[in-house]
Amino acid sequence: MTQPIKPFDVVALTGDLPERGLLTGQVGTVVESLGKDVFEVEFIDDEGRTYALTAIGADRLLVLRYDLAQAASG
DSSP: OOOOOOTTOEEEESSOBGGGTBOTTOEEEEEEEEETTEEEEEEEOTTSOEEEEEEEEGGGEEEOOOSOOOOOOO
8 A cells, every 4th residue: 555645755757757857767845735646746956946846646756765664565
């Protein structure tokens, strides 16, 4: 079972968004939930400048985890 995406989650793109100049694997932060499974994601460079702020569907995002998590037992 996956946890729902929520504001302030760090996410990575699972596919290119060429219309926005974004590539698979780029990392952003969820800043707002816009509706069921649609999120406003902010992408920031190493200098802290926003280079993209766009709505993205949950199916195109992977939540990055920084803590120890147990694998689901099957």
